[in-house]
Amino acid sequence: MKHEVEIAVKPKEIKDNDLIVRMACDKAGITIDTIDDWEINKQSIDARGRQIVYRLKITLYIGEERQLPVSIKEAFSVHAKSKTALIIGAGPAGYFAALQLLKQGIRPILLERGKDVQARRRDLKAIQQDARVNPHSNYCFGEGGAGTYSDGKLYTRSHKRGNIQEILEILVEHGAKTDILKDAHPHIGSNKLPGIIANLRKTIEEYGGEIHFDAFVTDFMISNNNLEGVIDAQGKQYKADATILATGHSARDIFRLLDEKQIEIEAKPFAIGVRIEHPQSEIDHIQYRQRQREENLPASSYRVVTQVDDVGVFSFCMCPGGLIVPAATAPGEIVVNGMSLSRRDSPYANSGFVTAIDNSTINQLGYRGKLANLQFQEAVEQAMFQNGDGSQQAPALRMTDFTQSRLSSDLNASSYIPGLYPAPLYDILPQVISDRLSRGMEAIGRKMKGFYTREANVVGVESRTSSPVRIPRDPQTLMHPLHGLFPCGEGAGYAGGILSAAMDGQRVADAVAVYYSA
Ligand SMILES: Cc1cc2nc3c(=O)[nH]c(=O)nc-3n(C[C@H](O)[C@H](O)[C@H](O)COP(=O)(O)OP(=O)(O)OC[C@H]3O[C@@H](n4cnc5c(N)ncnc54)[C@H](O)[C@@H]3O)c2cc1C
Structure with missing residues (x-):
């Protein structure tokens, strides 16, 4: 009982x-x-x-024991002669698709342009300290995908409780703390995630999957509207009847390749804005009414939303006790994002503060076609790279100066290692965006006293909120009109975060199993 x-x-x-x-x-x-x-x-x-x-x-x-989760490995049924499926991208969508394929008796062959989690660390240090951006190994690319050196927040707006619980249990089986099973807002931290990702890789390999790093997919093999396989930058061919494309929202070369090959894609609206950084003590004061947190209280967080001219302006990916990181994937651009360690003990609180931009507004700004939103996103990121010294220093303002279109004479201290410099962010961003963000900041400040303050920095640019492109798929079969292609995860437009990407990976792997059994 x-x-x-x-x-x-x-x-x-x-x-x-x-x-x-x-x-x-x-x-x-x-x-x-x-x-x-x-x-x-x-x-x-x-x-x-x-x-x-x-x-x-x-x-x-009473009179019974609690049931412990069953190991995912008990469900694997792969043998040497199993059918294979290709997965492009080793992010959460790719790795959870691989585990689910193993459950379905299909052997996954994963191709990842970046390096394994350990080797990837050196490239992150090179971005932070020497402004060297490796286009294949950075905060978005490499084993574990964009989620690895992140905050590791594990929430989703999806209500598929069963799947969420299963994913959390798989993460616990691979080294995450059991706390994530009970916390209302589970979080792992970027110091713990790499070990968990490496353990997931070991499981996939132990049960017959293959994982190839430095395998940058640059071409598709297509015959009679059938995708027969892919080719990597070294010219190596990989063939299978099904290819799961899980390359994430930053794989611009893949979107361009799809467009070049006239494989159907669509421009997808996304959200863009800035990252706001407050002292953590200020947020604790707002949320807990304590500047010095009492024992056992974690760094506090917030989630804010308001409407400006009937368009949402909202916080995104809040990182209490976290750090702002340089998330560019190519030289010559500035992109910021947030992460935190498991203890969330930095003196700063940051979050994306963004607003949606739709296709017609982007068209009015002069960008056209299926890649219009991607080109707009890229142009804004390049416009942020204007310090002239080639560094990853990011343009920033005090929040109260941003809203009043005034250049700050100095900035607040920040967690952003490459450094900030005062720049007219209100002009670098398209005016429609900076106006909406400014009014949004003031409106939130009226509801949440202390949020709108000169003690906060506004840093540019938060632009990788979701994919600027959708790769269509049939809602039932999850297959693209190109036979054998299964678009998956955030890059294809079907997820927005670690958990939802992982769930989409599982769903697509099940769809591949149905395709193989037909
Ligand atoms: C700094 C940061 C912090 C974040 N914090 C959080 C958070 O706390 N919680 C949360 O839920 N989400 C967070 N996110 C978002 C989250 O990481 C993504 O939603 C999630 O990783 C998407 O998963 P995915 O598998 O669809 O794609 P990705 O994780 O982007 O993985 C795609 C993979 O494909 C590979 N790839 C791309 N092109 C090719 C190619 N041509 N050939 C071979 N491989 C290729 C990439 O290298 C990458 O590894 C954060 C993102 C960043 C950048």
Whole structure:
């Protein structure tokens, strides 16, 4: 028998398991010696009242044990003669597609343009410290994809609970802390993610999958509207009846290749803006009413949204206690994004602050065709690269100067290692965007006192929020009109984050299994 109860504990009590189980038993009206097992299923922070509390959902087991997750490996059924499928891209969509193919008895062959997670670190250091951007190995490209050196937030707006739980359990099986199974806002941290990704790779290889690094796919082999395989930059050919294309939102060369080969794609609206960085203590003051956080309270976060001229302006990928990082994928551009370590203990809080831009606005700005949105995105990123010294220094302003189109005489301290310099961001961004962002910042500041402040920097540009291109697929078969091509993940326009990309990978792998069984 199971008893489900909800209790609230103070932050200083959250690590006291004896107290928590006693409180849960009291609430359920049972004595502690009658229970066989117990677990916290959900944990969230409630900062609305005078006393901040953790709200816990607890299951007490009487006369039965809790069921432990089954290892994903028990479901693998691949043997030497299994059919193979190609996967291009080793991001969350690619790796979870590979695991799901193994479950379906299909051997995945993964091609990744970048390096393994360990080797990738050196290229991230080169961007941060020497402004050298390797177009194949950076914050977006390489094993684990864009999610690896990120914040590792694991939330999604999707409500497919079963799949979410399965993905979280697979991550735990590969080294993530069990906390992610119960936290309302699970988070891994960029210091822990690489180890987990490496363990996923070992599982895929151990059960018959192949993973090729430095395999930059540059061409498709097509015959009679059938995709028969792909060719990499070294001219090596890889063939299979199905190819899962999971190359992410930054693979501009792949979008250009698709367009060149007249493989159907569409311009997709996306969101663009800046990254805002506050002192973490300011956000804690707003959210917890404490500048010095009490014991066991994590760095606080926010999610804000407002409407300006009926268009949404919203925060995106907030990183409490995090760092702003240079996320360019080619030399000559400036792109910023956010990440954090598992402890989220930097003195800064950053988040994307963006607004949607639709196809017609982009057309009015002079960009046309299926690659219009990509070209617009690229042009804005290149316009940000104007410091003249070739560095990855990013243009920035104090928030109150940004909204008043005024150049800041100096900037606040920042976590961004390559450095910031004052620049007229309000002019570098298209006016329609900077106007909307400015009014959005002021509007949020009226609702959330302390948000709109000269103590915050506004940094350009947050442009890789989602893909500027959609690669169409049939809603049932998930196949593109080009036979054998299965567009997948964020780059194809079907995901927006680590979890949703992983779920799309699983879904597409199942679709490949159906295609093979027909
Ligand atoms: C700095 C940063 C922080 C982020 N923080 C979070 C977060 O906290 N939580 C969250 O949910 N999301 C976060 N995101 C977004 C998240 O990482 C993406 O949504 C997710 O990784 C998309 O998964 P994907 O597999 O579809 O594509 P990607 O992760 O982009 O993977 C695509 C892969 O394809 C490879 N590739 C591209 N072109 C080729 C080619 N021609 N040949 C071979 N391989 C190729 C790339 O190298 C890459 O490894 C963050 C992103 C960044 C950049």
